Amino acid sequence: MVDNMTQIPQNYVKQVEWVYGAYEDAGVSLPEGFQKDSIQNATGARKHNSWDNWACEISLVSNEKGNYLIVEDFGTVGLTGDNIASEEIQKFISNGGYLDTDQRLARFTSMNNSGGNQSGGGLYGVGKIVYAVASQNLSYYFDSLREDGKYVANANIKGQVYSQAFEGNKAMDFIEENTGLSEKTTAGTRIIIENPKKEIIESIDSGKLEKYIQKTWWIILERMGNTAHISVNGKKIEVPEGIKNYKHNYVLTTPENFKPNYRVKNFGLFISDDGNNIWEGISYYRKGMQIGQVDIKVVPEKVKGKYWGYVEVDEDWESALAEIEDKVHFGVSKGKKLTLTYQNLKNYCSNKFRQLLIEWGYIKDKEHENKKLKERLDLITESVQDLFDSLGFEDLGTGPEKSDFDVRWKNILYPSTGIERVTTNDKINFTMRITSSYLTQKRFEYSLAVVEPETKKIISQIDAGTISMNPDEEYEKSFIHVVTKSNSEQYKQNRIILKVNVIGSGKEKVKMLPYFYDIDKPDNSKRQVTLSLYECTFPNQGSRRVNFGESLQDIKYRIENKCNDKLSYRLNVSIHNASDVDCPKIQDICSLFGEVKPYEAVVLDAAEHLMFEEPTYKMHLDKGILELRARLSAAEDSGDFEKGDKVTRYHYKIYLNCDEKHGKKDSFIIKSVDLPDVKRRAWYDNEGNERIIYLNIGHYAYTFLSDYPEEVQFTYLEEQVMKQYILLYLAEGKYDMFSDGKDKFQDLDPMSAAERVMDKIEDVYYEKFIAG
8 A cells, every 4th residue: 555545445446347347238338438427427517507618628648657548627616625534534434424415525535426416417327436447557646626716636546545635736746746747727627547548548549439429428519509518639529410410300399298207308310211320229318418228119121220319308207217227327227127217218219219200101000091091081071161161051050059948758667667568458657847948938838649650640649738837947747548459559569759849939859658569579679878968068158169277167968768778877978189099088077877767868967167277188289179078888787788888978079279160160070981891982970969971991992092192082082071961961951952942852752852962962073173
């Protein structure tokens, strides 16, 4: 041991060997590891996060004293703190003491780690032992001009340090006598590595070290500006030119959430078809410093070796990654790659990589093709609806409306529970209920009769009458129908039909109650349960728009059970992002349980107050279309339904931070189906409150056009939509568009009516293509 020197209480040689092995395990060379750890130490010595007037300079110096590798930082605080004897430090630490992060000199000298690094690139690394690793004889000197003006110096000779650092003139003499160098005259710290390793010298002379620095620190080099720099032998290291100028390039413009508590700040991907990309793979960076590569799930052969990219995540995610990285922080440890922290990083990068390769045409993807088709169909929807509007056609009308009046059965009781078969003198008990929602008094006329379903012939009259009802008033009347041969048809199905009219308005509602006179009910009787949005109050009347901070009030659903068995149900209601092709769920609203008796209906309160809070929704979309989705399922075995069966559903669109389309703009939506064995090219249907036009993209007429320009397929689909839209008018009794002003369409014979419909289709085609 050299006189007046103290052995650091560590197995120093073993530690140096450990670093060598750790670099080797990480697959990096000594020069690459050295530049990363030494520059990281310099970045961590900054007083603040600012790069103003900061620098890190690496250089080789030879003089009569020897050969030296120097790492010097500028614009840092220096080795601050008390000049404590190393023996005192060791005693303090052994008694459980902790050196404050401002005690940089004591920490550097005694533990080979200055600590307190909150602004450095890696936060963790091999520490100051990297300087010994870079020396053939494991030795280095260091001096520092601190921010308080004090100048200090010391040395680490194979794990031995002078008990106390030299100060002032003694420190100047110490450095000059041992290294032949003058004192450091700028604030910061200088490491003077004695007899540097050959591979580091060669990497500096060949320019390899410069390239390592560019790859590791290019983000920092971009951000630090002209007042800061990193240099090697006096040459300022610059960001390589054109690192982002490739045939295909993408840079994330604003941070995005991958999952709750996992936020991506920056992402970039660059592909070169000729393979002249400067780097390979996607690396993740912490505070601007490259850590390691991210495993991408699937890389097509055509882009292997031809792409590079980067990703930066939020601070909490960074810290979690640091905890699972390898010993020298050149990537995540193999044994920790199954952690959620890394899997989320891998999945984000893999998903983004795949998404961009699909957009750039490297991957043919069914989902992407479907997305393109959906965008095309959205354009067709808007185009066709605009056309019908310009031609002056009436609106089909949209949206749920609360009924002006409601008619229901109650307390239905057959002779045998759950069985609709009856015989002579059997009694059927039931109650009719009429509810008025008009704002003024109204008069209603009702008729109750037994009807033969096939001929619609009235067999017998049960009751009839006229009643006056005030707003929100209910009227109930109970009946006992005794089945006889005089009031019913034997050996047939009979129906008790209730018709209720609003006198003076023409509005009518009909309810039906079946029974089977001395015959069994057919096995193929159709089960029917309907679900509808009964009430929903928006912030502004007549508009389905809601903004952040606004709410929907009094969301209610109506379930009507048209079966002869009670239905035990579960109603789930949720909000979905309908602007996304996958329509992912944003929020659950409620889950309700109950039962509906045969031929009765219930109205359920789903939510009294549904607030659209910005933190909940903004992570999914800023503005666009939402869907209020209600799903009805069987909670228990009930008649034809088994527990868990889906019974029906109801979807309703809401417009977040944007205006809804009106009139024809809401008339229908388009859905594509791939059904090559179905002969129809297109058709329409109704689901809940939506009219849907289905386009069969599996039909030969469409697939035949696959090699033609997209405009040809677009025109084909547009024709199909226009035809189905016209047929929707026909199906819903909107006959005005088919009238010639002379004859009523509904009075025409079948051939004339068919000709009128075909003429209208051709007229619309013609107007469309004339309009361009």
